[in-house]
Amino acid sequence: MPFYSTRGKIPKKRHTIFKNKDGNHRYEQLFGTEGFTGFSSLLYHIHRPTQITAIKRPYSIKPKIQTDNNITPRLFHGLKLKGEKDYLKSRKPILINSDVQITLASPQKLKSDYFYKNADADELIFIHKGEGTLRTHLGNIEFKYGDYLIIPRGVIYKLEFKKTENRLLIVESYSPIYTPNRYRNKFGQLLEHSPFCERDIRGPSELETYDKKGEFLIKVKKKQVMHSLIYATHPFDVVGWDGYNFPYSFSIHDFESITGRIHQPPPVHQTFQAHNFVVCSFCPRMYDYHPLSIPAPYNHSNIDSEEVIYYVDGDFMSRNDVDQGYISLHPSGIPHGPHPGAMERSIGEKSTDELAVMVDTFNPLMLTEEALKLDDGKYFKSWVE
Ligand SMILES: [Fe+2]
Numbered sequence: 001m002p003f004y005s006t007r008g009k010i011p012k013k014r015h016t017i018f019k020n021k022d023g024n025h026r027y028e029q030l031f032g033t034e035g036f037t038g039f040s041s042l043l044y045h046i047h048r049p050t051q052i053t054a055i056k057r058p059y060s061i062k063p064k065i066q067t068d069n070n071i072t073p074r075l076f077h078g079l080k081l082k083g084e085k086d087y088l089k090s091r092k093p094i095l096i097n098s099d100v101q102i103t104l105a106s107p108q109k110l111k112s113d114y115f116y117k118n119a120d121a122d123e124l125i126f127i128h129k130g131e132g133t134l135r136t137h138l139g140n141i142e143f144k145y146g147d148y149l150i151i152p153r154g155v156i157y158k159l160e161f162k163k164t165e166n167r168l169l170i171v172e173s174y175s176p177i178y179t180p181n182r183y184r185n186k187f188g189q190l191l192e193h194s195p196f197c198e199r200d201i202r203g204p205s206e207l208e209t210y211d212k213k214g215e216f217l218i219k220v221k222k223k224q225v226m227h228s229l230i231y232a233t234h235p236f237d238v239v240g241w242d243g244y245n246f247p248y249s250f251s252i253h254d255f256e257s258i259t260g261r262i263h264q265p266p267p268v269h270q271t272f273q274a275h276n277f278v279v280c281s282f283c284p285r286m287y288d289y290h291p292l293s294i295p296a297p298y299n300h301s302n303i304d305s306e307e308v309i310y311y312v313d314g315d316f317m318s319r320n321d322v323d324q325g326y327i328s329l330h331p332s333g334i335p336h337g338p339h340p341g342a343m344e345r346s347i348g349e350k351s352t353d354e355l356a357v358m359v360d361t362f363n364p365l366m367l368t369e370e371a372l373k374l375d376d377g378k379y380f381k382s383w384v385e
Contacts, residue, residue: 002039002179002188003198007139008207008240014042020239032245033122033152033176041138041243046211047233053215056228061221063093063101064369071331075379076371078104078310079167079325085109087159088116088219088226091170094371095308095329097363099276102308103170104327104370110161115235117156119222121172124272124279125149125159126252126357128312128325130166134159137236138246139204146252146312146355148271148279150177155247156218156235167325169310171359175275193258195271200254203246210234252312252355257285262293269358280358284314286351296346299337306332306361314353318342320382328379332364340385 011018011026018026027048032040043049076094083106084090090107101121110132131144136157143149151157153176171177183194190197212234220227250271258268269280287295296318307330311322318338322328330336338346367375 002184002244004242004244005203005246006240006242007204008044008209008238010042010044010240010242018044020046026239031154031241031243033154038176039152039243039245041241041245043138043238043241046209046237046239047213049235049237051232052229053232054230056230058225058227060224061226062224063096065096065366066369066372067367070329070365070367071333073331073334073336073380074329074367074371075322075376075382076327076329076374077325077376078169078327078374080374081106081370083108083164083166087112092370093368094327094374095365095367097361097365099174099274099363100359100361101172102359102365103172105166105168105170107159107161107166107168108164110164112158114217114219114228115156115158117218117220118151118153118172119220120153121174122153122177122274123149123151124171124173124177125151126169126171126310128167128169128310130161130168131163132159132161134247134249135208135236136204136247137238138241139207141202141204141247141249143249147249148252149247149249150272151247152176152245157247169357171279173274173277177272177274177279180270180273180278195256195258195268196250196254200250202249204248207238207240208236209239210236212237252281252283252357255281255283257283259286260288261290262288263295263297264288266358266360276363277359277361280360282309282316282354282356282358284351284353284355287346287349294343294347295349295352296338296343299335301335302330302332304332304362306330306363306365307336308359308361308365310357310359312355312357314355316354316356317346317349317352327374329365337383339382
């Protein structure tokens with residue numbers, strides 16, 4: 001996040017001697033996501049963070065692509081995805097391109113006995129159902145329904161759930177995920193016209209620090225392969241850190257929608273940006289208030305972007321027959337718009353309680369085998385009167 005934060009104990013000056021009471025050195029680590037020019041934090045470990053004792057056989061987690069040139073509007077029944085006990089096994093990629101991977105997950109096990117790190121991608125985890133704690137080597141964040149968890153690449157983490165019924169939408173981004181440029185000034189501060197500000201963003205609240213030796217398994221995802229590395233020391237051994245690179249959460253319920261007298265375009269719902277895709281939040285809000293306004297959106301050509309909408313809750317104004325956990329895909333190359341009757345229905349309505357997350361990608365998405373299992377197969381005909 002573009003604001004400075006610090007947790008735990010750090011030395012007065014960076015890159016200088018920092019010892020504990022017994023005279024043992026702390027080990028400094030620069031933790032960034034884009035070379036030496038992007039966001040970074042300086043971490044202070046009890047042990048060297050490089051002590052690998054074994055590397056187990058890696059295994060492929062490359063998704064099976066079923067359709068790599070899709071022009072069919074699709075509707076996926078996301079909640080039909082079967083749950084799996086293990087968190088990593090439960091992650092099922094459905095839509096993929098070279099910028100982003102969109103994954104659904106329904107993990108059932110409350111805790112896992114390994115740590116996990118994504119070496120390629122920042123992860124955005126939207127919590128549709130579930131509650132628990134994101135534990136990381138930079139501190140812990142409690143999460144619940146409606147939270148976006150933003151986990152920069154390289155963060156070592158565990159997700160712990162309170163119950164076995166959990167539904168997650170995971171967006172893996174091969175470029176860093178930021179808040180939209182146009183809402184930030186040149187110093188990074190979120191401006192007055194932004195639909196949220198720094199007060200709505202929650203960084204890690206407590207630092208868990210263990211001085212432990214043993215065998216610690218970190219699963220590292222790199223280039224669609226899962227590597228298993230055994231470390232000699234507990235990965236959560238950071239006594240303090242400061243900087244700009246850390247995981248955080250933002251609740252979709254804290255997104256203050258921008259409304260107008262007439263229909264506002266989708267960018268007003270934008271919440272995050274990354275290279276070649278954006279994430280938007282459709283939240284409960286007042287409808288347009290011009291006496292002749294049409295609250296439903298107009299047909300739009302999206303010739304150059306693919307639109308993925310994950311329906312979270314409420315009645316989605318422009319669609320017929322969509323329910324919680326459904327995901328629509330409106331591919332690039334052909335226009336889409338409200339369903340028959342939706343435009344007429346919207347006229348005179350004062351407000352909506354819809355809640356949805358949209359991912360718009362500027363490159364076409366490929367569909368996985370897992371996606372086609374959830375596809376209703378008939379959505380493309382749903383505009384015919
Ligand atoms: Fe659209």
